Amino acid sequence: MSEHDHKPAPMVDEVSDFEILEMAVRELAIEKGLFSAEDHRIWTEYVHTLGPTPAARLVAKAWLDPEYKKLAVADGVAASKAVGVDWVNSPPTKFGTPSDYCNLRVLEDTPTLKHVVVCTLCSCYPRPILGQSPEWYRTPNYRRRLVRWPRQVLSEFGLQLPPEVQIRVADSNQKTRYMVLPVRPAGTEGWTEDQLTEIVTRDCLIGVAVPKPGVTSNIKLPVHKAVHPVQHGHDH
Amino acid sequence: MSTKSHHDRNHHASIATGIGDPQCFKGKAGKPKFKEGDSVRVKDLPDLFYTRCQVYPRGAVGTVTKLVYESPAAEDEAWDNSENPEWFYSVAFKQKDLWPEYSDAFPNDTLETEFCERWLEKP
Numbered sequence: 001m002s003e004h005d006h007k008p009a010p011m012v013d014e015v016s017d018f019e020i021l022e023m024a025v026r027e028l029a030i031e032k033g034l035f036s037a038e039d040h041r042i043w044t045e046y047v048h049t050l051g052p053t054p055a056a057r058l059v060a061k062a063w064l065d066p067e068y069k070k071l072a073v074a075d076g077v078a079a080s081k082a083v084g085v086d087w088v089n090s091p092p093t094k095f096g097t098p099s100d101y102c103n104l105r106v107l108e109d110t111p112t113l114k115h116v117v118v119c120t121l122c123s124c125y126p127r128p129i130l131g132q133s134p135e136w137y138r139t140p141n142y143r144r145r146l147v148r149w150p151r152q153v154l155s156e157f158g159l160q161l162p163p164e165v166q167i168r169v170a171d172s173n174q175k176t177r178y179m180v181l182p183v184r185p186a187g188t189e190g191w192t193e194d195q196l197t198e199i200v201t202r203d204c205l206i207g208v209a210v211p212k213p214g215v216t217s218n219i220k221l222p223v224h225k226a227v228h229p230v231q232h233g234h235d236h
Numbered sequence: 237m238s239t240k241s242h243h244d245r246n247h248h249a250s251i252a253t254g255i256g257d258p259q260c261f262k263g264k265a266g267k268p269k270f271k272e273g274d275s276v277r278v279k280d281l282p283d284l285f286y287t288r289c290q291v292y293p294r295g296a297v298g299t300v301t302k303l304v305y306e307s308p309a310a311e312d313e314a315w316d317n318s319e320n321p322e323w324f325y326s327v328a329f330k331q332k333d334l335w336p337e338y339s340d341a342f343p344n345d346t347l348e349t350e351f352c353e354r355w356l357e358k359p
Contacts, residue, residue, distance in 0.1 A: 077256070088256040102256035103305055105326075120290055147292065147347060148335050166344040169331075173288050174324060174350035175258045175307055 050131040052202040054083040055179050058106070058129070059205070060196035063184040069108075072181065076104030085129045101175040104129065107168075107207075108181045114161055116154065116207030117170045117178045118146040126177035130205055136221065137206065147171055157208040158219055170207075180207040187213040248318070258307035261321040265306035268323040269353055274300045276327060277359040278351060286314035289355050293347075297359045298329035301348060309352040322353040 030037050058079060062069035072079035077087045087102040104126055107115035119125065123138040136142050146153045150167045154160070161167060170178045182204050188196060203209035203218045252260045270276055280294040281287075288310040304326050308318040331338045331345040338345070 088259070089254055101258060102252075103258055105304075120292075121288060148338075150331075150345065151339075151342060163342055164344075166346060167342070168328070168345070169347040171290070171347060171349035173290060174310065174352070176304055176326070176350055 052130050052205055054085045055129040055205050056197045056200035057083045059181055059200045060193045062181055063196055072106045073108050076106045077102055080129055087128050103176045105176050105178050106181050107170055107178055109183050113166050115168050115170055115180045118143055119172045120147055121173040124172045126179050159209055179205050182210050185211050258305040261306045264321040265323045268303055270300050272300055275359050276356040279355050279357055287311050292334055296329050296333045298327040300325045301328045302326040324350050324352050326350050
């Protein structure tokens, strides 16, 4: 074969149908004047500044202050203000809200009750307080399996719970967004709010992990290589 | 009569700005039909168009854990009809009642999700 048959490697490995749909709808919306490309850029950059830290701090505060914990469980939107998140007024674009809906429920774990969150419909997620959802949270695999086989899915995250602990899956398919308030782990006695905030990882806030002293990052899930990967080469 | 309809695409955002959605529908759904602790069955309504009610809880009986908010049903809101807000209920189910094959080793496991009033009935 001559060199002219060389095919360039693709720039991106895969673009999903939903990404194409998003681009199409976005471009149409800009053409129709519903918002400008500049609005979209400001919006996107704003959303990317959001992170799980405010929610982690909410949990740390609730561990330290029983009154604040009561408020968090009763009214998550009000409790969010103490950690700098205003669900109703914060978006810089004045266009909608940072999440589509503003009803936050803080699900309180106990030693015999473990919550874990999913959105089986799409990928609803409390973005104002947790930031962008991890890629696995949006996969059909996680969404359809968690509701049906929660223990098996949790064990894939390294979380195995004894039978006496009730697992409660929260499926956020209407206007409520959920975050988990896990049990404060042993070995954190006397810790400050900052120290406690560090161990409340994003995975703990979704409920697929529990906080542990010394663990300050999300679990690295194994990546399985494709059995029959697409060949872009020209050698065969 | 004008043949060209005028539609303000941002009207929903504007009523919710500074108040929040579903907060902007507070007090508009009237008297709730169910209360906390009630047993309810999820109906299997036709869903030819838009719905947010998944198929897996339909027909199952659960317990109302909380009256969460008032809002138009997603089935109405999808067509920009926000005239008839309803009460929304958070309902908890035993996993075994949703999935008959759920392991008997874990009889306490549960699932909680929300429904608007039209999807629920007395069992």
